[in-house]
Amino acid sequence: MNFKKIFSIDYDNNHLILKILCFKLKFKTNIKNTKPNVQGNGNVFNVAEGIQLSGFVQGNNNKIEIDKGWEFGTNFNFYINITGNNNEIIIKQPYNVKNCIISIGNHGEINNCRIFVDEMTSMTDVRIYCFQHNSNLTIGKNCTFSEKIQIRTGEYPHLIFDKVTGEYLDKDSNINIGNHVWIGEGVTLLKNASIANDNIVGCYSVVTKPFTETNSVIAGNPAKIKKNNIDWVKNQRFLDKNSIYYKSFQEYQLKNGEKYVGNDSKYSINKAD
Ligand SMILES: CC(C)(COP(=O)(O)OP(=O)(O)OC[C@H]1O[C@@H](n2cnc3c(N)ncnc32)[C@H](O)[C@@H]1OP(=O)(O)O)[C@@H](O)C(=O)NCCC(=O)NCCS
Numbered sequence: 085m086n087f088k089k090i091f092s093i094d095y096d097n098n099h100l101i102l103k104i105l106c107f108k109l110k111f112k113t114n115i116k117n118t119k120p121n122v123q124g125n126g127n128v129f130n131v132a133e134g135i136q137l138s139g140f141v142q143g144n145n146n147k148i149e150i151d152k153g154w155e156f157g158t159n160f161n162f163y164i165n166i167t168g169n170n171n172e173i174i175i176k177q178p179y180n181v182k183n184c185i186i187s188i189g190n191h192g193e194i195n196n197c198r199i200f201v202d203e204m205t206s207m208t209d210v211r212i213y214c215f216q217h218n219s220n221l222t223i224g225k226n227c228t229f230s231e232k233i234q235i236r237t238g239e240y241p242h243l244i245f246d247k248v249t250g251e252y253l254d255k256d257s258n259i260n261i262g263n264h265v266w267i268g269e270g271v272t273l274l275k276n277a278s279i280a281n282d283n284i285v286g287c288y289s290v291v292t293k294p295f296t297e298t299n300s301v302i303a304g305n306p307a308k309i310k311k312n313n314i315d316w317v318k319n320q321r322f323l324d325k326n327s328i329y330y331k332s333f334q335e336y337q338l339k340n341g342e343k344y345v346g347n348d349s350k351y352s353i354n355k356a357d
Pocket residue numbers: 228229230231267268269270284285286287288289301303304305310311314
């Protein structure tokens with residue numbers, strides 16, 4: 085047996101092992117859809133390639149639809165648990181979503197809830213709790229949800245009554261967030277909270293009621309309007325060169341020695357419309 089030959093055989097084997105390892109690694113890093121653990125009938129999942137979905141569904145006729153993520157996005161992972169029937173979660177093309185937890189039902193069955201998140205909305209460590217039957221959460225296009233935000237459409241299973249009349253009080257529980265709304269870090273949105281288009285909610289605010297005014301800063305606990313006639317842009321990529329904001333930002337940047345100011349690419353948009 086010739087030494088060179090043995091060496092060459094060994095080398096080839098190693099090469100083959102390396103190839104198999106690379107293939108396995110490639111296979112592992114190529115994210116696949118993972119269906120949550122399901123118990124029940126008629127549950128429909130329509131989840132795009134590249135979306136990481138885990139959690140569980142216990143009940144019947146629930147529907148989860150998540151579109152393919154936006155091209156700039158790097159994370160698209162959801163943990164969804166549903167205990168109940170006829171609930172619907174629809175997420176249109178997300179911008180960037182990291183650790184979004186959606187919980188419908190927890191201590192008992194919750195039925196007929198609808199969560200709709202429109203396209204280009206980003207979220208990090210956002211927790212959505214739908215613990216009230218028939219409650220709706222609607223989030224518009226092009227919103228920025230910062231980190232550690234919690235959204236609660238009701239207080240179930242805890243019950244609140246008027247002590248004198250005995251009336252059950254915790255009824256209306258929908259939450260509506262408009263287009264192009266920036267929700268700061270640590271914000272809590274409670275039942276009945278609604279935020280109209282083009283608003284900012286300051287960090288660690290607690291929103292307990294509807295705000296119909298647009299272009300304001302809403303902040304505090306409980307949240308109130310702090311400022312009117314503001315507008316905001318997600319980041320420089322979205323700063324339109326033809327907008328009235330561009331010149332002012334450019335002057336500010338140049339004063340600070342920054343050369344790059346926005347761009348005029350096909351992504352330059354100012355509003356969600
Ligand atoms: C709201 C925010 C964006 C500032 O907007 P702004 O237009 O510059 O507002 P100002 O700093 O001029 O503040 C306006 C008023 O709101 C108040 N305010 C601002 N943020 C507040 C907050 N989070 N809670 C309570 N009050 C707040 C200010 O005290 C001020 O009140 P005053 O008029 O009585 O003095 C900023 O305060 C904030 O919350 N930033 C954090 C956003 C975030 O979470 N980013 C994470 C990355 S996505």
